[in-house]
Amino acid sequence: MKVTINDVAKLAGVSMKTVSRVINKEPSVRKKTYDQVMQAVKELNYQPNIAARNLAGTSSFAIGLVYDNPNAYYVIDMQNGVLSRCRDEGYELVIHPCESNSENMAEEFVTMIKRSRLAGLVLTPPLSEQQAIIDMLDELGIHYVRLLSGRAQEAESSANNCIFVDDYAAAYEITEHLIQLGHNKIAFVLGDEEHKSTAERLAGYRDALKAHDIKQDDTLLYHGTYSFESGVKGAKALLADGNPNQITAILGGNDEVAAGALFAARLMNIEIPGQLSISGFEDSPFSRQTWPKLTTAHQANNIISEHAARLLFSKTRGHRKNDKEVSHVFTPSMVVRESTGRVTQ
Amino acid sequence: MKVTINDVAKLAGVSMKTVSRVINKEPSVRKKTYDQVMQAVKELNYQPNIAARNLAGTSSFAIGLVYDNPNAYYVIDMQNGVLSRCRDEGYELVIHPCESNSENMAEEFVTMIKRSRLAGLVLTPPLSEQQAIIDMLDELGIHYVRLLSGRAQEAESSANNCIFVDDYAAAYEITEHLIQLGHNKIAFVLGDEEHKSTAERLAGYRDALKAHDIKQDDTLLYHGTYSFESGVKGAKALLADGNPNQITAILGGNDEVAAGALFAARLMNIEIPGQLSISGFEDSPFSRQTWPKLTTAHQANNIISEHAARLLFSKTRGHRKNDKEVSHVFTPSMVVRESTGRVTQ
DNA sequence: AAGCAATTTGACAGCGTTGTCATTTTGGCA
């Protein structure tokens, strides 16, 4: 019933240590030996015991995914991306949702790391942006990869453990798309202030306006959060009193915000996109389930997170030279659907 | 830096084994000794090493959550419920998304269990309903708890490792709600045929109609899946050609389906709830983000899954007699929002 | 105060793997 490394060793006629070498893809095992061992592994359907490996080895066979994000679609995508890499590598994934502003977060964090002796961590925003956390991890000597909002040039000068999503470029593109449709009163319902993505997206928006000589008007900015409710509130606020600013388009901080704006527009009997264009950000399944479907910027979270895991593993394990360079910047690309249209007057 | 059980033992002036007893809440430790040990644990901020516990102990300190469900909200709720229990108990959670109809699912399944030596499993539908899986687990001697769709009376006669959600009752209630609003041409866009919840919800719907002497009409049934797209298709099919059946209400198999139906209605310029009532099922955040907001049946997935974990632990560990009875049936309760209204003609 | 069962504690050997370091084998070269 229970097959140990010892059984395999006996069957293959080698020592346990050699089997261990094969399992761990260590170099300096003769091809012939390797084959013998693999043969035995298959024959016995041997599965290495993770607990024993964790205990005996220097680093454990588990990585953690840390997030503080209410967006279920985002989280699931992240999980699945990391998970698929973990399966390939024979690692376990320990998920760690948390609240970044809670008192004992840091403590819980350390508890988890100590308990599981994690080989590394994938940090998602906004936690990946908190210097205090980064410092703590450095101090503890924990490997980690950060998912961050940032631009291509930033990526080059950055430490080698970051994955960037170029929100700036994406926001620029979306804004330009709206401008090309004839909009010049474009409002923006921003996400959480403390998220770097909020600043990046705002910067992209601003620069696009500037590039097209459209005057900036901060009364068109609504400072909200990355939530549906915030989208509703923001749109209501912006369009209140008969839309004094003559807004013709609203950029949502993300798809949920955009959906919220859509909801508000409906309440106010505003036609989308006839009277008002709305765009999202992220391309979560969400954006295909609103009416009308959202124009948005596609961000492949599952692929991004898979890359993050890949990068983490490349630092963690035997530093195999073949997968040397891992790409570090992802730029969301625009998806035009039905929520944006040419401006009419 | 690294605190072991041995350090604690020394500080507390007892043996390692005694510390172990305290950590594991085993009985027969004198109060005084217990306090001493706990004191030392705190002082050193000792965290038991999971890998070592797993390796040395009979059962491991990790449970698995298995799901095959495209609904992100559902999955996240499940995870969080189970996770909160795991944290309390000092267990790890291994998440295992899978595809129940894939070839090598069973194999992957076993691999995972062997690798991690899981203490137990929480199975969600539709996997929890597959006899082949149950048999396999029984054979392997794995503890598990099943989340199932079923009625109160069923729960009593069932094995002691199931948590039931009374979809029948919920569907009955929703249907009755619609009937009381004057509807008698109530269509139903059903979920996946192989999910037991689909049959249960249909039965509830049927019995409610019967109880109110409304004739059953199977042309009002659309056999779909639990997806948004299915809701769109279903509603389109049901209402095609000028709504020959004079449908005044549509029951969605779940919230996504209902949202899809809503979407289709909008495409067809049908007013909700003026010309058509639509109801959902599950009360995912989703149902508050459609327009209009969905009437639905609230199903507290995070609480349900927490109970499942609780039940699993009660079978796994020291069978503490104090948390003897765990409730086994959850009945979703209706939440009336804006997508259902009185019938008008 | 002695005797005894019940309770509490401890010593020690594993759990299944990997790290260390010693030993054997290999293949190239004189």
Place this chain on the structure above:
DNA sequence: TGCCAAAATGACAACGCTGTCAAATTGCTT
């Protein structure tokens, strides 16, 4: 052929905890 460095393999002791079983302590009872 013999020698030697390099490559491949193996023996054995950890890793940090728990299970087993034996020893010590407790608190009754007589």
